[in-house]
Amino acid sequence: xxxxxxxxxxxxxxxxxxxxxxxxxxxxxxxxxxxxxxxxxxxxxxxxxxxxxxxxxxxxxxxxxxxxxxxxxxxxxxxxxxxxxxxxxxxxxxxxxxxxxxxxxxxx
Amino acid sequence: xxxxxxxxxxxxxxxxxxxxxxxxxxxxxxxxxxxxxxxxxxxxxxxxxxxxxxxxxxxxxxxxxxxxxxxxxxxxxxxxxxxxxxxxxxxxxxxxxxxxxxxxxxxxxxxxx
Numbered sequence: 001x002x003x004x005x006x007x008x009x010x011x012x013x014x015x016x017x018x019x020x021x022x023x024x025x026x027x028x029x030x031x032x033x034x035x036x037x038x039x040x041x042x043x044x045x046x047x048x049x050x051x052x053x054x055x056x057x058x059x060x061x062x063x064x065x066x067x068x069x070x071x072x073x074x075x076x077x078x079x080x081x082x083x084x085x086x087x088x089x090x091x092x093x094x095x096x097x098x099x100x101x102x103x104x105x106x107x108x
Numbered sequence: 109x110x111x112x113x114x115x116x117x118x119x120x121x122x123x124x125x126x127x128x129x130x131x132x133x134x135x136x137x138x139x140x141x142x143x144x145x146x147x148x149x150x151x152x153x154x155x156x157x158x159x160x161x162x163x164x165x166x167x168x169x170x171x172x173x174x175x176x177x178x179x180x181x182x183x184x185x186x187x188x189x190x191x192x193x194x195x196x197x198x199x200x201x202x203x204x205x206x207x208x209x210x211x212x213x214x215x216x217x218x219x220x221x
Contacts, residue, residue, distance in 0.1 A: 006150070031207050042198060043151065045209040088150050092207050095164040096141065098150035 004091045006099030014107050019076040021102035023089030031092045032065055032072045037101070038085045046074075046087075081106050110135055112201050112213035120219045121189050129184040129216045133201030140182040141210065142174060143198040151198055157182050158204070186218075194220045 003026040013019055023032065031050045035043035047056055049065035049072060056063045062075045072089055086101040113132045121127050133140050139158045143151035153166035157176035176182045180201075186193055196217050200210035 033209060035210075042212040042214050043200075043210075045211070048207075048209055050207075090210075095153055095156060095166070096210060097153055097166075098143070100150045103148075 004089060004097045004099040006089055006102055008102055009100065010103050010105075012105045012107065013079050015081060016078050019079050019083070019104055021074050021087050021089075021104075023072045023074075023091070023099050025070045025091045025093075025097075027091075027093050028069050029091040029093050030069075032069075033090045033092065033096070034063060034072075034074055035088045035090060035098075036085050037088065041085075043088060043098075076104075079104070079106050081108055112199055112211050114197075114199050114213035114216050116216060117214065118217045118219075120221060122221050123189055123191060125189050125220075126185065126187045127189060127218060129186075129197050129199075129218070130181065131184070131199030131201075131213060132181045133199075134211045137201035137203055137211070138180050139202045139204060139206075140176060140180065141200045141202070142182070142184045143200065144168075145196040145198055145215070147195075154184070189220045191220050194218060 006023045033048045034046040037043045053067050054065040060077045064073045086103045088098050088101045090096045090098045115130045141156040142154040145151045154168050155165040156163045160176045171187045173185045196215045198215045199213045202208045
């Protein structure tokens with residue numbers, strides 16, 4: 001069945017450093033979504049990518065969808081303490097399957 | 109405009125018992141998906157309900173069952189609870205069982221002793 005893998009599992013950065021998390025699917029996806037879950041909270045939708053090679057930006061966050069629609073990345077420029085949380089990718093192919101997430105901690 | 113609401117927020121059960129979790133979707137949404145999230149893991153897809161029918165199912169045993177009501181609310185039932193069923197159970201609503209984004213509730217934290 002469909003599997004979504006995400007790396008790294010953890011990332012600890014100094015405030016102001018950049019951060020990237022990568023997502024790979026075992027199957028071609030119809031779309032990929034990214035969610036953020038704060039400690040003790042629930043996943044909150046960030047963005048959806050649909051087209052092959054698509055790139056979207058939200059302020060300091062840049063999201064990419066691979067040409068083969070099997071991989072994606074989220075890059076945060078100049079991290080802030082408010083970026084702390086776990087970032088999940090979720091690939092859609094009949095149903096929505098989540099990666100294991102990348103837990104980001106930021107040292108002030 | 110109410111978001112996704114889940115009840116109860118916390119629940120403690122013992123092995124072998126049965127549990128029912130409830131979810132009301134976001135206003136205007138007609139599709140409910142259930143996820144299990146173990147500590148430190150990503151949400152695992154259990155199943156999705158649309159038009160009162162189970163449309164998709166993940167790799168969960170038959171002990172996990174569900175229902176959707178005409179008002180789009182949903183229940184998740186788990187029979188013969190195991191210690192490994194301890195997790196955060198998340199309900200997510202969306203529109204027309206399509207590829208739209210998911211709105212999650214705050215979840216029900218289930219502990220099986």
